[in-house]
Amino acid sequence: MEHKIINVKLKVWRQKNGNASGGFEMYDANDISTEMSFLEMFDVLNERLIKEGKDPIAFDHDCREGICGMCSMFINGRPHGPWQGTTTCQLHMRAFNDGDTVVVEPWRANAFPVLKDLMVDRSAFDRIIQAGGYISVNTGNAVDGNALPIEKDKADLAFANAACIGCGACVAACKNSSAMLFLSAKVSHLSLLPQGAPERKTRAINMIAQMDKEGFGACTNTGACEAVCPKEISITNIARLNQEYLLAGLTS
Amino acid sequence: MTWKQIFTSSVGKKITMGVTGLFLISFLLIHMGVNACIFKDLSFFDANDNGDMFNRAADFMGKTVVIRLMEVVLFLGFFVHIIQGFMLEASNRSKRKIGYAVNLGDKGSKWYSRSMGLLGTILLLFLMLHWWHFWIPSRFTHAGLENEVILSNGRVSHDMFALMKATFSEWWVVIVYVVACISLAYHLLHGFQSAFRTLGLSNSRYISLINAIGVGYSIIVPLIFALMPISMKLGWVG
Numbered sequence: 001m002e003h004k005i006i007n008v009k010l011k012v013w014r015q016k017n018g019n020a021s022g023g024f025e026m027y028d029a030n031d032i033s034t035e036m037s038f039l040e041m042f043d044v045l046n047e048r049l050i051k052e053g054k055d056p057i058a059f060d061h062d063c064r065e066g067i068c069g070m071c072s073m074f075i076n077g078r079p080h081g082p083w084q085g086t087t088t089c090q091l092h093m094r095a096f097n098d099g100d101t102v103v104v105e106p107w108r109a110n111a112f113p114v115l116k117d118l119m120v121d122r123s124a125f126d127r128i129i130q131a132g133g134y135i136s137v138n139t140g141n142a143v144d145g146n147a148l149p150i151e152k153d154k155a156d157l158a159f160a161n162a163a164c165i166g167c168g169a170c171v172a173a174c175k176n177s178s179a180m181l182f183l184s185a186k187v188s189h190l191s192l193l194p195q196g197a198p199e200r201k202t203r204a205i206n207m208i209a210q211m212d213k214e215g216f217g218a219c220t221n222t223g224a225c226e227a228v229c230p231k232e233i234s235i236t237n238i239a240r241l242n243q244e245y246l247l248a249g250l251t252s
Numbered sequence: 253m254t255w256k257q258i259f260t261s262s263v264g265k266k267i268t269m270g271v272t273g274l275f276l277i278s279f280l281l282i283h284m285g286v287n288a289c290i291f292k293d294l295s296f297f298d299a300n301d302n303g304d305m306f307n308r309a310a311d312f313m314g315k316t317v318v319i320r321l322m323e324v325v326l327f328l329g330f331f332v333h334i335i336q337g338f339m340l341e342a343s344n345r346s347k348r349k350i351g352y353a354v355n356l357g358d359k360g361s362k363w364y365s366r367s368m369g370l371l372g373t374i375l376l377l378f379l380m381l382h383w384w385h386f387w388i389p390s391r392f393t394h395a396g397l398e399n400e401v402i403l404s405n406g407r408v409s410h411d412m413f414a415l416m417k418a419t420f421s422e423w424w425v426v427i428v429y430v431v432a433c434i435s436l437a438y439h440l441l442h443g444f445q446s447a448f449r450t451l452g453l454s455n456s457r458y459i460s461l462i463n464a465i466g467v468g469y470s471i472i473v474p475l476i477f478a479l480m481p482i483s484m485k486l487g488w489v490g
Contacts (some may be wrong), residue, residue: 011353059413074352077356096449108350108351108352109276109348177348178344178347209257212261212262212414216264218340219266220266220368220446222365223360223362235449236454236456239448240452242267249258249264252253
Protein backbone atom coordinates (compact mmCIF):
# COMPACT_ATOMS: atom_id res chain seq x y z
CA MET A 1 0.00 0.00 0.00
CA GLU A 2 1.25 3.43 -0.92
CA HIS A 3 2.68 5.43 1.96
CA LYS A 4 1.80 9.10 2.00
CA ILE A 5 2.19 12.09 4.27
CA ILE A 6 -1.07 14.01 4.61
CA ASN A 7 -2.47 17.06 6.39
CA VAL A 8 -5.95 16.91 7.88
CA LYS A 9 -8.12 19.40 9.72
CA LEU A 10 -9.78 18.12 12.88
CA LYS A 11 -13.02 19.48 14.30
CA VAL A 12 -12.97 18.08 17.83
CA TRP A 13 -15.51 18.32 20.67
CA ARG A 14 -13.87 19.94 23.70
CA GLN A 15 -15.53 19.93 27.11
CA LYS A 16 -13.74 20.63 30.41
CA ASN A 17 -15.84 18.31 32.55
CA GLY A 18 -19.29 16.78 32.91
CA ASN A 19 -20.87 20.01 34.12
CA ALA A 20 -19.26 22.36 31.61
CA SER A 21 -20.91 23.08 28.28
CA GLY A 22 -18.60 22.10 25.45
CA GLY A 23 -18.03 23.13 21.88
CA PHE A 24 -16.08 22.28 18.75
CA GLU A 25 -12.51 23.45 18.15
CA MET A 26 -10.49 23.24 14.96
CA TYR A 27 -6.98 21.75 14.87
CA ASP A 28 -4.49 21.18 12.08
CA ALA A 29 -2.84 17.78 12.12
CA ASN A 30 0.08 18.20 9.73
CA ASP A 31 2.66 15.74 8.38
CA ILE A 32 0.61 12.68 9.32
CA SER A 33 1.80 9.35 7.94
CA THR A 34 -1.03 7.29 6.40
CA GLU A 35 0.41 4.33 8.29
CA MET A 36 -0.43 5.92 11.63
CA SER A 37 -3.54 4.78 13.45
CA PHE A 38 -6.22 7.37 14.18
CA LEU A 39 -5.16 7.42 17.84
CA GLU A 40 -1.49 7.84 16.94
CA MET A 41 -2.51 10.90 14.96
CA PHE A 42 -4.18 12.20 18.14
CA ASP A 43 -0.98 11.40 20.09
CA VAL A 44 1.02 13.56 17.65
CA LEU A 45 -1.50 16.38 18.00
CA ASN A 46 -1.52 16.09 21.81
CA GLU A 47 2.32 16.19 21.97
CA ARG A 48 2.15 19.46 20.08
CA LEU A 49 -0.61 20.85 22.32
CA ILE A 50 1.43 19.95 25.44
CA LYS A 51 4.52 21.67 23.99
CA GLU A 52 2.42 24.74 23.30
CA GLY A 53 1.25 24.67 26.93
CA LYS A 54 -2.35 23.83 25.97
CA ASP A 55 -4.66 21.23 27.44
CA PRO A 56 -4.31 17.98 25.44
CA ILE A 57 -7.46 16.34 24.07
CA ALA A 58 -8.72 13.63 26.46
CA PHE A 59 -9.75 10.35 24.83
CA ASP A 60 -10.15 6.76 26.01
CA HIS A 61 -7.76 4.05 24.82
CA ASP A 62 -5.98 1.03 26.21
CA CYS A 63 -4.93 -2.02 24.20
CA ARG A 64 -4.83 -0.35 20.77
CA GLU A 65 -5.33 -3.73 19.12
CA GLY A 66 -9.13 -3.73 18.86
CA ILE A 67 -10.02 -5.99 21.78
CA CYS A 68 -10.38 -3.91 24.95
CA GLY A 69 -13.35 -1.74 23.96
CA MET A 70 -11.97 1.50 25.40
CA CYS A 71 -11.67 3.68 22.29
CA SER A 72 -14.89 5.45 21.53
CA MET A 73 -14.82 8.25 18.98
CA PHE A 74 -17.73 9.22 16.72
CA ILE A 75 -15.81 10.06 13.55
CA ASN A 76 -17.52 11.84 10.63
CA GLY A 77 -20.93 10.64 11.78
CA ARG A 78 -20.02 7.02 12.43
CA PRO A 79 -18.81 5.28 15.60
CA HIS A 80 -15.19 4.13 15.17
CA GLY A 81 -14.93 5.87 11.80
CA PRO A 82 -15.55 4.84 8.21
CA TRP A 83 -14.22 1.29 8.14
CA GLN A 84 -16.46 -1.75 8.62
CA GLY A 85 -15.78 -3.99 11.64
CA THR A 86 -12.98 -1.79 12.96
CA THR A 87 -12.33 -0.04 16.28
CA THR A 88 -10.97 3.53 16.33
CA CYS A 89 -7.52 2.28 17.37
CA GLN A 90 -7.39 -0.02 14.33
CA LEU A 91 -8.56 2.70 11.97
CA HIS A 92 -5.62 4.00 9.98
CA MET A 93 -5.02 7.39 8.48
CA ARG A 94 -5.05 5.89 4.98
CA ALA A 95 -8.85 5.99 5.38
CA PHE A 96 -8.57 9.79 4.87
CA ASN A 97 -7.30 12.04 2.10
CA ASP A 98 -5.01 15.02 2.21
CA GLY A 99 -6.96 18.14 3.16
CA ASP A 100 -9.96 16.30 4.67
CA THR A 101 -11.84 17.83 7.59
CA VAL A 102 -12.60 15.13 10.16
CA VAL A 103 -15.33 15.74 12.76
CA VAL A 104 -14.72 13.89 16.03
CA GLU A 105 -17.42 13.74 18.71
CA PRO A 106 -17.88 11.73 21.90
CA TRP A 107 -20.58 9.01 22.16
CA ARG A 108 -23.88 10.81 22.70
CA ALA A 109 -26.40 9.26 25.12
CA ASN A 110 -27.81 10.36 28.46
CA ALA A 111 -26.62 7.03 29.87
CA PHE A 112 -23.05 7.81 28.73
CA PRO A 113 -22.33 11.26 30.23
CA VAL A 114 -19.25 13.06 28.91
CA LEU A 115 -16.42 13.15 31.47
CA LYS A 116 -14.01 15.29 29.44
CA ASP A 117 -13.60 16.03 25.73
CA LEU A 118 -14.06 12.67 23.95
CA MET A 119 -14.24 10.51 27.10
CA VAL A 120 -17.61 9.25 28.30
CA ASP A 121 -18.60 7.34 31.42
CA ARG A 122 -19.59 3.83 30.31
CA SER A 123 -19.97 2.35 33.79
CA ALA A 124 -23.68 1.81 33.02
CA PHE A 125 -22.50 -1.22 31.00
CA ASP A 126 -20.63 -2.55 34.04
CA ARG A 127 -23.78 -2.30 36.16
CA ILE A 128 -25.78 -4.13 33.47
CA ILE A 129 -23.22 -6.95 33.55
CA GLN A 130 -23.38 -6.99 37.36
CA ALA A 131 -27.17 -7.36 37.12
CA GLY A 132 -26.97 -10.72 35.32
CA GLY A 133 -24.07 -11.09 32.88
CA TYR A 134 -22.43 -13.90 34.78
CA ILE A 135 -22.75 -17.58 35.70
CA SER A 136 -22.51 -18.92 39.25
CA VAL A 137 -20.24 -21.94 39.55
CA ASN A 138 -18.21 -23.26 42.43
CA THR A 139 -14.75 -23.12 41.00
CA GLY A 140 -12.28 -25.72 42.10
CA ASN A 141 -9.86 -27.53 39.90
CA ALA A 142 -10.27 -26.74 36.23
CA VAL A 143 -12.77 -29.20 34.74
CA ASP A 144 -11.71 -31.17 31.68
CA GLY A 145 -12.94 -29.39 28.57
CA ASN A 146 -14.50 -32.56 27.21
CA ALA A 147 -16.55 -33.27 30.33
CA LEU A 148 -19.41 -31.10 29.06
CA PRO A 149 -20.26 -31.76 25.41
CA ILE A 150 -21.51 -28.70 23.52
CA GLU A 151 -22.89 -28.64 19.98
CA LYS A 152 -20.29 -27.06 17.69
CA ASP A 153 -22.72 -24.57 16.08
CA LYS A 154 -23.88 -23.30 19.46
CA ALA A 155 -20.33 -23.04 20.78
CA ASP A 156 -19.36 -21.01 17.70
CA LEU A 157 -22.41 -18.74 18.05
CA ALA A 158 -21.71 -18.21 21.77
CA PHE A 159 -18.12 -17.37 20.89
CA ALA A 160 -19.18 -14.89 18.20
CA ASN A 161 -21.26 -13.12 20.85
CA ALA A 162 -18.47 -13.28 23.42
CA ALA A 163 -16.50 -11.16 20.95
CA CYS A 164 -18.51 -8.11 22.11
CA ILE A 165 -16.00 -5.72 23.69
CA GLY A 166 -18.63 -3.46 25.28
CA CYS A 167 -17.37 -0.34 23.51
CA GLY A 168 -20.83 1.22 23.28
CA ALA A 169 -20.82 1.91 19.52
CA CYS A 170 -24.29 0.32 19.33
CA VAL A 171 -25.66 2.86 21.80
CA ALA A 172 -23.86 5.71 20.04
CA ALA A 173 -25.32 4.72 16.65
CA CYS A 174 -28.87 3.95 17.80
CA LYS A 175 -31.39 6.74 17.32
CA ASN A 176 -32.96 5.63 20.63
CA SER A 177 -29.62 5.23 22.46
CA SER A 178 -30.65 1.63 23.11
CA ALA A 179 -28.16 -0.84 24.57
CA MET A 180 -30.01 -3.87 23.23
CA LEU A 181 -27.24 -5.10 20.92
CA PHE A 182 -24.79 -5.11 23.84
CA LEU A 183 -27.29 -6.90 26.10
CA SER A 184 -28.24 -9.37 23.42
CA ALA A 185 -24.59 -10.31 22.86
CA LYS A 186 -24.02 -10.82 26.57
CA VAL A 187 -27.25 -12.76 27.10
CA SER A 188 -26.76 -14.91 23.98
CA HIS A 189 -23.16 -15.65 24.85
CA LEU A 190 -24.22 -17.17 28.17
CA SER A 191 -27.65 -18.62 27.46
CA LEU A 192 -26.49 -20.61 24.43
CA LEU A 193 -24.14 -22.61 26.65
CA PRO A 194 -25.18 -25.23 29.25
CA GLN A 195 -23.27 -23.34 31.95
CA GLY A 196 -25.61 -20.40 31.44
CA ALA A 197 -28.82 -22.41 31.74
CA PRO A 198 -29.45 -22.18 35.54
CA GLU A 199 -29.66 -18.37 35.57
CA ARG A 200 -31.20 -18.02 32.15
CA LYS A 201 -34.51 -16.47 33.21
CA THR A 202 -33.28 -14.09 35.89
CA ARG A 203 -30.44 -12.98 33.62
CA ALA A 204 -32.71 -11.66 30.86
CA ILE A 205 -35.13 -10.02 33.30
CA ASN A 206 -32.52 -8.40 35.55
CA MET A 207 -30.28 -7.14 32.75
CA ILE A 208 -33.23 -5.53 30.92
CA ALA A 209 -34.44 -3.96 34.19
CA GLN A 210 -30.97 -2.51 34.78
CA MET A 211 -30.76 -1.25 31.18
CA ASP A 212 -34.07 0.61 31.61
CA LYS A 213 -32.89 2.03 34.95
CA GLU A 214 -29.68 3.36 33.37
CA GLY A 215 -31.69 5.45 30.90
CA PHE A 216 -31.09 3.62 27.61
CA GLY A 217 -33.91 3.65 25.06
CA ALA A 218 -36.02 0.83 23.62
CA CYS A 219 -34.98 -1.11 20.51
CA THR A 220 -36.88 -0.35 17.29
CA ASN A 221 -34.93 -2.78 15.09
CA THR A 222 -33.50 -0.13 12.76
CA GLY A 223 -30.25 -2.06 12.37
CA ALA A 224 -27.89 0.90 12.91
CA CYS A 225 -26.14 -0.94 15.78
CA GLU A 226 -25.35 -3.97 13.64
CA ALA A 227 -24.00 -1.75 10.84
CA VAL A 228 -21.42 -0.06 13.09
CA CYS A 229 -20.47 -2.83 15.55
CA PRO A 230 -16.68 -3.28 15.35
CA LYS A 231 -17.17 -6.95 16.25
CA GLU A 232 -20.05 -7.33 13.75
CA ILE A 233 -22.50 -8.72 16.33
CA SER A 234 -25.73 -9.64 14.52
CA ILE A 235 -29.05 -7.93 15.26
CA THR A 236 -30.62 -11.42 15.25
CA ASN A 237 -29.32 -11.67 18.82
CA ILE A 238 -31.77 -8.94 19.81
CA ALA A 239 -34.60 -11.20 18.65
CA ARG A 240 -33.10 -13.98 20.79
CA LEU A 241 -32.96 -11.62 23.77
CA ASN A 242 -36.62 -10.67 23.22
CA GLN A 243 -37.48 -14.36 23.13
CA GLU A 244 -35.52 -15.01 26.35
CA TYR A 245 -37.25 -12.08 28.03
CA LEU A 246 -40.73 -13.07 26.88
CA LEU A 247 -40.32 -16.70 27.96
CA ALA A 248 -38.79 -15.66 31.29
CA GLY A 249 -41.58 -13.14 31.86
CA LEU A 250 -44.34 -15.62 31.06
CA THR A 251 -42.95 -18.57 33.01
CA SER A 252 -41.22 -17.14 36.06
CA MET B 253 -42.18 -10.85 38.11
CA THR B 254 -45.53 -9.06 37.78
CA TRP B 255 -47.47 -8.38 34.57
CA LYS B 256 -46.93 -4.69 35.18
CA GLN B 257 -43.16 -5.17 35.29
CA ILE B 258 -43.21 -7.12 32.03
CA PHE B 259 -45.31 -4.63 30.10
CA THR B 260 -43.73 -1.45 31.44
CA SER B 261 -40.17 -2.55 30.61
CA SER B 262 -38.64 -1.37 27.34
CA VAL B 263 -38.98 -4.86 25.82
CA GLY B 264 -42.54 -5.21 27.14
CA LYS B 265 -43.60 -1.96 25.49
CA LYS B 266 -42.18 -3.21 22.21
CA ILE B 267 -44.03 -6.51 22.62
CA THR B 268 -47.26 -4.50 22.97
CA MET B 269 -46.40 -2.64 19.76
CA GLY B 270 -45.59 -5.90 17.97
CA VAL B 271 -48.74 -7.77 19.03
CA THR B 272 -51.10 -4.87 18.25
CA GLY B 273 -49.18 -4.20 15.01
CA LEU B 274 -49.64 -7.78 13.80
CA PHE B 275 -53.32 -7.63 14.78
CA LEU B 276 -53.75 -4.45 12.70
CA ILE B 277 -51.89 -6.12 9.82
CA SER B 278 -54.39 -9.00 9.91
CA PHE B 279 -57.25 -6.46 9.95
CA LEU B 280 -55.79 -4.70 6.88
CA LEU B 281 -55.98 -7.93 4.92
CA ILE B 282 -59.71 -8.34 5.72
CA HIS B 283 -60.40 -4.64 5.03
CA MET B 284 -58.62 -4.96 1.70
CA GLY B 285 -60.47 -8.17 0.84
CA VAL B 286 -63.90 -6.62 1.46
CA ASN B 287 -63.10 -3.41 -0.38
CA ALA B 288 -61.56 -5.26 -3.32
CA CYS B 289 -65.11 -6.46 -4.08
CA ILE B 290 -65.58 -3.12 -5.88
CA PHE B 291 -63.33 -4.50 -8.62
CA LYS B 292 -66.11 -6.96 -9.60
CA ASP B 293 -67.49 -3.95 -11.49
CA LEU B 294 -64.45 -3.84 -13.81
CA SER B 295 -65.51 -4.57 -17.37
CA PHE B 296 -63.08 -7.51 -17.23
CA PHE B 297 -65.37 -9.23 -14.65
CA ASP B 298 -68.91 -7.85 -14.78
CA ALA B 299 -69.55 -4.28 -15.94
CA ASN B 300 -73.16 -4.53 -14.71
CA ASP B 301 -72.26 -5.32 -11.10
CA ASN B 302 -72.46 -1.65 -10.05
CA GLY B 303 -71.06 -2.40 -6.62
CA ASP B 304 -73.54 -5.16 -5.75
CA MET B 305 -70.80 -7.54 -4.62
CA PHE B 306 -69.16 -4.82 -2.51
CA ASN B 307 -72.48 -3.72 -0.99
CA ARG B 308 -73.31 -7.34 -0.10
CA ALA B 309 -69.90 -7.67 1.61
CA ALA B 310 -70.36 -4.34 3.44
CA ASP B 311 -73.86 -5.40 4.48
CA PHE B 312 -72.48 -8.67 5.87
CA MET B 313 -69.72 -6.87 7.79
CA GLY B 314 -72.17 -4.34 9.19
CA LYS B 315 -74.87 -6.79 10.29
CA THR B 316 -72.89 -9.72 11.73
CA VAL B 317 -72.59 -9.81 15.52
CA VAL B 318 -69.10 -11.36 15.66
CA ILE B 319 -67.73 -8.70 13.35
CA ARG B 320 -69.41 -5.94 15.35
CA LEU B 321 -67.72 -7.31 18.48
CA MET B 322 -64.37 -7.54 16.67
CA GLU B 323 -64.80 -3.90 15.73
CA VAL B 324 -64.56 -3.04 19.44
CA VAL B 325 -61.36 -5.12 19.73
CA LEU B 326 -60.06 -3.39 16.60
CA PHE B 327 -60.57 0.04 18.13
CA LEU B 328 -58.82 -1.15 21.27
CA GLY B 329 -55.92 -2.38 19.09
CA PHE B 330 -55.69 0.99 17.31
CA PHE B 331 -55.87 2.86 20.62
CA VAL B 332 -53.11 0.83 22.31
CA HIS B 333 -50.85 0.87 19.20
CA ILE B 334 -51.20 4.64 18.78
CA ILE B 335 -50.83 5.63 22.45
CA GLN B 336 -47.97 3.24 23.11
CA GLY B 337 -46.32 4.32 19.85
CA PHE B 338 -46.39 8.00 20.78
CA MET B 339 -45.17 7.26 24.32
CA LEU B 340 -42.28 5.12 23.06
CA GLU B 341 -41.30 7.72 20.46
CA ALA B 342 -41.26 10.47 23.11
CA SER B 343 -39.31 8.32 25.57
CA ASN B 344 -36.77 7.19 22.94
CA ARG B 345 -36.23 10.74 21.74
CA SER B 346 -35.51 11.89 25.30
CA LYS B 347 -32.59 9.46 25.70
CA ARG B 348 -30.08 11.69 23.88
CA LYS B 349 -30.25 15.26 25.15
CA ILE B 350 -27.26 16.47 23.09
CA GLY B 351 -27.26 15.26 19.50
CA TYR B 352 -24.46 14.80 16.97
CA ALA B 353 -23.07 17.46 14.65
CA VAL B 354 -22.74 14.81 11.93
CA ASN B 355 -25.41 12.12 12.02
CA LEU B 356 -25.10 8.46 11.10
CA GLY B 357 -28.23 8.82 8.95
CA ASP B 358 -28.56 6.37 6.08
CA LYS B 359 -25.12 4.85 6.70
CA GLY B 360 -26.64 2.52 9.29
CA SER B 361 -30.36 2.17 8.72
CA LYS B 362 -33.22 2.88 6.36
CA TRP B 363 -34.99 6.25 6.62
CA TYR B 364 -38.38 4.60 7.07
CA SER B 365 -37.10 2.46 9.96
CA ARG B 366 -36.11 5.65 11.71
CA SER B 367 -39.34 7.45 10.80
CA MET B 368 -42.01 5.11 12.18
CA GLY B 369 -43.30 7.88 14.46
CA LEU B 370 -43.68 10.31 11.57
CA LEU B 371 -45.25 7.71 9.25
CA GLY B 372 -47.58 6.63 12.07
CA THR B 373 -48.66 10.23 12.67
CA ILE B 374 -49.47 10.66 8.96
CA LEU B 375 -51.51 7.44 9.13
CA LEU B 376 -53.36 8.65 12.24
CA LEU B 377 -54.31 11.92 10.51
CA PHE B 378 -55.44 9.92 7.48
CA LEU B 379 -57.41 7.58 9.73
CA MET B 380 -59.39 10.50 11.14
CA LEU B 381 -60.25 11.69 7.61
CA HIS B 382 -61.09 8.12 6.63
CA TRP B 383 -63.47 7.70 9.58
CA TRP B 384 -65.12 11.00 8.73
CA HIS B 385 -65.53 9.86 5.11
CA PHE B 386 -66.90 6.37 5.69
CA TRP B 387 -67.11 4.98 9.21
CA ILE B 388 -69.08 7.82 10.83
CA PRO B 389 -71.64 8.08 7.95
CA SER B 390 -72.14 4.32 7.87
CA ARG B 391 -72.54 3.93 11.66
CA PHE B 392 -74.07 7.18 12.80
CA THR B 393 -74.99 10.09 10.53
CA HIS B 394 -75.91 8.24 7.31
CA ALA B 395 -74.85 11.37 5.45
CA GLY B 396 -74.62 10.52 1.75
CA LEU B 397 -76.27 7.15 2.41
CA GLU B 398 -79.92 8.29 2.20
CA ASN B 399 -80.58 6.09 -0.85
CA GLU B 400 -80.93 2.39 -0.16
CA VAL B 401 -80.32 -0.36 -2.67
CA ILE B 402 -81.85 -3.80 -3.07
CA LEU B 403 -79.00 -6.30 -3.19
CA SER B 404 -78.96 -9.36 -5.43
CA ASN B 405 -79.49 -11.53 -2.33
CA GLY B 406 -82.77 -9.71 -1.66
CA ARG B 407 -81.56 -7.68 1.33
CA VAL B 408 -81.95 -3.91 1.53
CA SER B 409 -78.83 -1.96 2.46
CA HIS B 410 -77.05 1.40 2.40
CA ASP B 411 -75.34 2.11 -0.90
CA MET B 412 -71.75 2.26 0.38
CA PHE B 413 -70.55 1.90 -3.21
CA ALA B 414 -72.28 5.18 -4.14
CA LEU B 415 -70.70 6.87 -1.11
CA MET B 416 -67.25 5.69 -2.26
CA LYS B 417 -67.89 6.99 -5.76
CA ALA B 418 -69.03 10.37 -4.44
CA THR B 419 -66.05 10.64 -2.06
CA PHE B 420 -63.48 9.74 -4.69
CA SER B 421 -64.91 12.12 -7.28
CA GLU B 422 -62.59 14.81 -5.94
CA TRP B 423 -58.93 14.83 -6.90
CA TRP B 424 -57.64 16.06 -3.53
CA VAL B 425 -59.27 13.08 -1.78
CA VAL B 426 -57.69 10.66 -4.27
CA ILE B 427 -54.26 12.25 -3.75
CA VAL B 428 -54.55 12.20 0.05
CA TYR B 429 -55.55 8.51 -0.05
CA VAL B 430 -52.62 7.62 -2.33
CA VAL B 431 -50.16 9.49 -0.08
CA ALA B 432 -51.60 7.62 2.91
CA CYS B 433 -51.12 4.31 1.07
CA ILE B 434 -47.46 5.18 0.38
CA SER B 435 -46.98 6.01 4.08
CA LEU B 436 -48.67 2.73 4.95
CA ALA B 437 -46.33 0.83 2.62
CA TYR B 438 -43.22 2.22 4.31
CA HIS B 439 -44.73 1.81 7.80
CA LEU B 440 -45.37 -1.86 6.99
CA LEU B 441 -42.01 -2.38 5.31
CA HIS B 442 -40.35 -1.81 8.68
CA GLY B 443 -43.19 -2.83 10.98
CA PHE B 444 -43.97 -6.26 9.53
CA GLN B 445 -40.54 -7.81 10.09
CA SER B 446 -39.80 -5.72 13.18
CA ALA B 447 -42.90 -7.10 14.93
CA PHE B 448 -41.69 -10.66 14.43
CA ARG B 449 -38.19 -9.78 15.67
CA THR B 450 -39.68 -8.11 18.74
CA LEU B 451 -41.70 -11.23 19.46
CA GLY B 452 -38.49 -13.24 19.41
CA LEU B 453 -38.19 -14.77 15.95
CA SER B 454 -34.46 -15.45 15.77
CA ASN B 455 -34.26 -18.47 13.44
CA SER B 456 -32.48 -17.20 10.32
CA ARG B 457 -34.50 -19.34 7.89
CA TYR B 458 -37.80 -18.03 9.25
CA ILE B 459 -36.48 -14.46 9.37
CA SER B 460 -35.69 -14.65 5.63
CA LEU B 461 -39.18 -16.02 5.00
CA ILE B 462 -40.85 -13.30 7.11
CA ASN B 463 -38.75 -10.60 5.41
CA ALA B 464 -39.88 -11.83 1.98
CA ILE B 465 -43.54 -12.05 3.01
CA GLY B 466 -43.24 -8.64 4.68
CA VAL B 467 -41.91 -6.95 1.55
CA GLY B 468 -44.62 -8.59 -0.56
CA TYR B 469 -47.38 -7.61 1.87
CA SER B 470 -46.09 -4.03 2.21
CA ILE B 471 -46.17 -3.50 -1.55
CA ILE B 472 -49.26 -5.45 -2.60
CA VAL B 473 -51.77 -4.45 0.10
CA PRO B 474 -51.19 -0.65 -0.06
CA LEU B 475 -51.09 -0.87 -3.88
CA ILE B 476 -54.52 -2.51 -4.04
CA PHE B 477 -55.87 0.05 -1.55
CA ALA B 478 -54.41 2.90 -3.63
CA LEU B 479 -55.99 1.48 -6.80
CA MET B 480 -59.48 1.85 -5.31
CA PRO B 481 -59.74 5.68 -5.31
CA ILE B 482 -57.74 5.83 -8.56
CA SER B 483 -60.02 3.40 -10.43
CA MET B 484 -63.14 5.18 -9.17
CA LYS B 485 -61.82 8.62 -10.18
CA LEU B 486 -60.72 7.40 -13.59
CA GLY B 487 -64.04 5.62 -14.11
CA TRP B 488 -62.69 2.08 -14.38
CA VAL B 489 -65.08 1.14 -11.59
CA GLY B 490 -68.58 2.56 -11.05
